Amino acid sequence: xxxxxxxxxxxxxxxxxxxxxxxxxxxxxxxxxxxxxxxxxxxxxxxxxxxxxxxxxxxxxxxxxxxxxxxxxxxxxxxxxxxxxxxxxxxxxxxxxxxxxx
Numbered sequence: 472x473x474x475x476x477x478x479x480x481x482x483x484x485x486x487x488x489x490x491x492x493x494x495x496x497x498x499x500x501x502x503x504x505x506x507x508x509x510x511x512x513x514x515x516x517x518x519x520x521x522x523x524x525x526x527x528x529x530x531x532x533x534x535x536x537x538x539x540x541x542x543x544x545x546x547x548x549x550x551x552x553x554x555x556x557x558x559x560x561x562x563x564x565x566x567x568x569x570x571x572x573x
Contacts, residue, residue, distance in 0.1 A: 479522070480515075530555040537571035 490511075527549060534541075534548035534555065548555040562570040 479518070526556075527552045533559050533571070 530548040530552035531545055534544045538544035559570065562568060
């Protein structure tokens with residue numbers, strides 16, 4: 472999930488990562504810079520939350536239904552959500568081995 476967020480940032484706003492590092496090094500002197508910094512951080516945090524919702528929630532739902540609420544599978548789905556959903560899709564639709572009947 473983090474890789475997809477960083478890829479999105481690199482493709483659509485390549486200077487963002489550099490600006491974050493530069494803004495941490497220099498102090499904010501006036502109110503205008505502070506306001507711009509807060510707005511920028513809120514926007515990027517919101518984008519990160521949307522990526523989390525689109526990537527992690529489906530993986531956790533699949534893990535919950537397929538493993539009948541096993542906590543270990545849900546933690547693995549949370550940590551490696553992209554890989555978990557990819558594994559589910561390959562096993563379910565390519566191999567068609569009746570992996571999980573949802």
